[in-house]
């Protein structure tokens with residue numbers, strides 16, 4: 001009996017909290033795991049392989065075009081390219097507005113451009129925004145810069161609005177991810193490929209735990225505001241991502257899915 005070859009799925013930020021959870025639910029795929037540090041990639045791949053997953057890895061700094069090009073070539077070499085799940089990112093804890101802009105937004109733009117070249121019918125890209133991206137209103141002054149993050153003046157244009165606060169830059173960068181999603185849906189669609197994003201609420205990963213330690217009052221308030229009354233788990237996100245990359249989601253593109261226990265509705269109500 002003929003067997004169908006597994007699709008290759010790339011997990012960027014694959015050593016992180018949500019990236020790890022996504023890998024755990026994708027046993028039917030060949031996984032290409034990537035993250036910033038070689039030792040983290042090696043460790044994650046060894047663990048997955050020991051658990052029976054079909055996984056290979058390569059380190060990649062998503063802010064470097066050459067690294068991302070190498071990742072793309074390595075992924076294509078695995079055959080039957082199915083798409084990617086881009087979970088790499090930093091929060092405001094990075095305390096450097098340029099770093100947050102470069103990793104969370106410029107890196108995302110570099111990844112979209114590199115993988116657009118090899119996207120074919122049924123390929124899918126999953127990007128990661130955040131509930132915080134939904135809290136930044138539309139404004140032509142910064143939206144144009146967010147839509148073109150690799151342009152020379154874009155960082156300084158956005159920087160004018162964030163008061164040197166890395167948490168605020170994170171929110172702008174995540175709005176930028178939502179704008180890049182809309183910008184790219186049509187050209188991917190013309191290849192029969194899809195591009196979607198998810199916007200997590202507060203999720204208990206290393207990133208979420210650090211934020212809870214740095215801002216305990218804010219995090220407590222967020223939990224109280226959440227209609228479902230709890231923080232999210234990485235598995236809450238992974239199951240939705242698994243659906244989004246599957247054939248069952250074949251008519252979904254250009255959409256952002258909030259996975260936040262309902263908190264965004266409350267945050268926006270509070271702000272208005």
Ligand SMILES: NC(=O)c1ccc[n+]([C@@H]2O[C@H](COP(=O)([O-])OP(=O)(O)OC[C@H]3O[C@@H](n4cnc5c(N)ncnc54)[C@H](O)[C@@H]3O)[C@@H](O)[C@H]2O)c1
Nearest residue numbers: 013016017018036061062088089128130202203205207208
């Ligand atoms: N955890 C939350 O509460 C939460 C909420 C909303 C959105 N998000 C978003 O979800 C995504 C995943 O977050 P997470 O909670 O798993 O975070 P995490 O910190 O656990 O994982 C992020 C991973 O990205 C990697 N990374 C950072 N910079 C990189 C670079 N330059 N090149 C390659 N890899 C790099 C890190 O090494 C890390 O493994 C992020 O985009 C984050 O902004 C998370």
